[in-house]
Amino acid sequence: MTKKSSMLEAIRSAAEPIIQALDMELVDVEYAKEGSDWCLFVFVDRPEGMSMNDVERATAPLNELLDEIDPIAEPYQLIVSSPGDRPLKTARDFERNQDKPVEVKLYRQMNGRKAFVGKLEAFGEQIMIRDEKDQVFSFDPKDVAVVRPWFTV
CATH class of the missing domain: 2.30.30.100 (SH3 type barrels.)
Known part of the structure; x- marks a missing residue:
């Protein structure tokens, strides 16, 4: 397992209970460079679909969690969103x-x-x-x- 995949798995494991407590599903976690910035993408979903309010409800506790576990050394931006047109993987x-x-x-x-x-x-x-x-x-x-x-x- 690579360092990046280990980091993503640690984030996924820590974030899963938080997302479930919000009656949402953690779909995927990705870490990628967007332009000159590093971004941590957390894709969440609900059977009835996601609203902007749902995204905001998930972002605050995820920010707190990431500040606490500090899994990424360099500066990055957290982006919480619905899966949208993300490729089907699993x-x-x-x-x-x-x-x-x-x-x-x-x-x-x-x-x-x-x-x-x-x-x-x-x-x-x-x-x-x-x-x-x-x-x-x-x-x-x-x-x-x-x-x-x-x-x-």
Whole structure:
């Protein structure tokens, strides 16, 4: 385990009970450079969706926790948000998006395309989607670069 992944796991473990006490789910924790600043992204969700008030309710106790455990040496910005169009990574991410529209991007073309949009029907050994023309596409996970929620306007 790398130093960064150990740090993220420590943050996740410490933050999980705080987020659960707020009746929210801790979806993911990421640490990345945004421009010239380091940012700690904490993605939280609720079954009925997140509001700005929910984000504010989660931010204050997370700030207190991070000040207490001090897991990151350099200056950084805490950003608490809903998962939005964050890529689906875990089985829980896929479960949460079952029967919802997703975009699947492939490493190599299939049927002359590298991107497909459809309702997520299955995941696991294969990722299956059904498009608006009722066509079913099945992808081997090793061929998939990314799967994201798909939002229409």
